[in-house]
Amino acid sequence: MRLLKFPILLSLLIATMHCASAPDKKLLKSAEMGNLSEVEKALNSGANLEARESKYGNTALHLASFEGKIEVVRYLLDKGIDPNVQANDGITALVAACRKGHLDIAKLLVSRGADLNLADEAGITPLMAAAYSDNYDLVRFLLISKAKAKLQNLKGKTALDKARSDKIKSLIQQYKNREK
DSSP states (O other), rough: HHHHHHHHHHHHHHHHHHOOOOOHHHHHHHHHTOOHHHHHHHHHHTTTTOOOOOTOEEEEEEEHHHHTTTHHHHHHHHHOOOTOOOOOOOOHHHHHHTTTOHHHHHHHHHTOOOTTTTOTOOOOOOOHHHHHHHHHHHHHHHHHTOOOTTTTTTTTTOHHHHOOHHHHHHHHHHHHOOOO
């Protein structure tokens, strides 16, 4: 009987570790919605700045970056969240912002130390995500900021392969030719 209790207790302990506290849940939801005052309240109520959602491991920074909530992103960075924090699959806030074409958020994240070339588990870099989002100005910003155009994902594809428009392909090719 005693041997059966341990696995049950262990599974209960593991299950509760993945459940965010009420302030953590409030922080994540408020960040995703862009509600800065509720983000502040959640943190003042004891929410963990780096709390993660249970399914994908996204932090408030990931969610706000993906949804284009720049004031929340700025606030979280001011509070000290790591701009390079990665979700379960390795995605960073910069990759999330680039997937949605959020140039203003990408600029903010890079200015606060986000790694331009940090790839997720599939090898997707911010530049690849930006190229696929078809945002010329974002791709240009990343390239000017020294994002590497020659990097390949796990399938051997580069940002040039991910680009959907000829204008972006031409821009990436120019920078790719300059890389050593």
